[in-house]
Amino acid sequence: MMQLRAFILATSSFAALLGAREIALAERGDAWWTPGEGREFPAQIDYENDYGTLRVLLTGGPLATKDHPFFRPVGPRGRACITCHQPADAMSLSVETVRKRWDKTQGKDPLFAAYDGSNCPTLKQDERASHSLLLDHGLIRIQRPWPPRETKPDFTIETVRDPTSCNSGGKYGPGAGNISVYRRPRPVANLKYLLAVGFAYDPKQGMPLPLDPESGEPMSGNLMADGRAGTLHAQMHDAAATHLELLQHFDRADMARIVDFESRIFTAQQIDKRGGALNADGAEGGAEKLATSEPGQLGSIGRAVWSEFAAWETPKPGLTPEENAFRASVARGAKVFRDKTFLISDSAGINSPIGFGNPVRNSCVFCHNMSQMGNDVAPGQVDLGTTTLPFADPAPHLPLFRITCTAAPHPHYGRVIYTNDPGYALTTGRCADVGKITLQSMRGLSARAPYFSNGSAKDLRAIIDYYERRYHIGYTEQEKQDLVNLMSVL
Structure with missing residues (x-):
């Protein structure tokens, strides 16, 4: 954690840092970063999207990407980290971008590599249907060892449905000691928030936090969907051996350069087409707010979340009625997010094993409580039902496990449990962890649909509709739209 805090906001002012010569405005059609192309990564890049403009900031000044390990093509397919973490998609990967890349390259881009850019490596790779999970749902294949190598599981897994053929085949399925699940790429940005530790223990498990084996410091558990890697170094080892198909890990010098780059990247929606600049008229949104603020700590839960839009409650002279109405909707959405309570039930990591009770009454900020970011100050994974029956939305395109x-x-x-993705349980081997997934980052949402770890929410409204069904919240139609408007400006 010390190295991450050290990088934040080197002492230069943002006024100098974001001089006009370092600012680039990128149109969507020309937004793709190809591994090895060698162009400079500016201190600021703005990308247009359906809701307005996403801003990507690189604190400390521009970066020369030539031969930089985040951008350098490696492995048999010529991939790089940048392949699945595109700046225009808030350092993640949207379905829209995936489809454009398929059309432009006729499916030949390294993004569509057989290992994880297709439904299964055994399929015919020149057919669109073999890449349907990536093209239609933004999902990458994640191959996990089964059973786990370091623990004896207290549950068994059987494949009930296997539309991709990977979990029933002999090469990549349980017969070969593996399980294939399909997940969205997580954003590589705003990492000082994701790596911040607000508790001295894991309150979702009632256990001590795992420690970084190198530094001895506690780990937040917010980096990967199933918690299999708790540090940036561990995540790089995992990615090198899987997504990049490398036979050896990055060396320490390369890892240090990647950590430096990833630690300096901040992304957020900066301008809204309906409400204007998100850091204007008293509002404190935008990427600069993330770069200049510190993560919320224990004790900040609740009232501080999305308070940066409180000033928009009051109409501003000189704006159109439509602009003022949208801004008021965002401010109301922030209040609904904080204040509208409902009964949270049957959610492991919330209702069990800790003593909040089942059900417990709270609001969205119970889990999405870190100021400026909306992820969880408390480390650990939770099960919101997005991948597990009876709560998960129908997903006939995904495998189903018993x-x-x-x-x-x-x-x-x-x-007996039916799930599309056992989640954290694939890491721990514990049945009680089935369905638990690391909470998603809430910044840059407008740039990176679809949502949830399995891409089951195709747009922002679908997120709200899922929670309405799951917890019977009772949102009004106005409250739903206010929440969508709030999420669109994050």
Whole structure:
């Protein structure tokens, strides 16, 4: 954590840092960064999207990308980290971008490499159908060892449905000691928030936090969907061996350069087509706010979340009625997010094993509580039901697994569980962790649809509709639209 705090906002002022010569405005059609192309990464890049403009900031000044390990093509397919972490998509990857890349390259871009850019490496790679999960849902194949190498699981896995053929084939499925699940690429940006530790222990498990084996410091658990890597170094080892198909890891010098770059990147929506600049008229949104602020700490839960838009409650002279109405909607959405309570039930990591009760009444900020960011100050994974029956939306395009607990039954699902992705349980081997997923970052949402780890929410409204179904919240139509408007400006 010390190295991440050290990089933040080197002492130069943003006025000098973001001089006109370092600012680039990129149109969507020319936004793709190809591995090895060698262009300079500016201190600021603005990308247009359906809701307005996303800003990408690189604190400390521009970066020469020639031969930089984040941008350098490696492995048999010529991929790089930048392949799946595109600046225009808030350092993630949107379905829209994926489809444009397929059309432009006729499916030949390294993004569509057989190993994880297709539904399964055994399929015919020149057919669109073999890449449908990436093209239609933004999903990358994640191959996990099964059973886990370092622990004996207390559950078994059977494949009930396998539309991709990977979990029933002999080369990539359980017969070969693997399980394939499909997940969205997580953004590589705003990392000082994702790596911040607000508790001295994991309150979702009631256990001590795992420690970084190199530094000895506690880890936040917010980097990867299933918690399999708790540090940037561990994440790089994982990516090198899988997504980049390298036979050896990055060396320490390369890892240091990647950590430096990833630690200086901040992304957020900066301008809204309906409400204007998100850091104007008293509002404090935008990427600069993320770069210049510190992560919320224990004790900041609740009232501080999205307070940067409180000034928009009051109409501003000189704006159109439509602009003022949109701004008021965003401010109302922030209040609904903080103040509208509902019963949260049968959600492991919230209702169990800790003592909040089942159900517990709270609002969205119970889990999305870090100021400026909306991820969780408290480390650990939770199960919101997005991948597990009976709560998950129908997903016939995804595999379906039957989990049978061999020791104690799951506290909410019982002994037999059906899921598209066992999540954190693939890391821990514990049946009680089935369905737990690391909460998503809430910044740059407008640039990187679809949402949830399995891409099941195709747009921002679908996120709200899922939570309405899951917890029977009782949002009014106005409240739903206010929440969508809030998320669109983050």
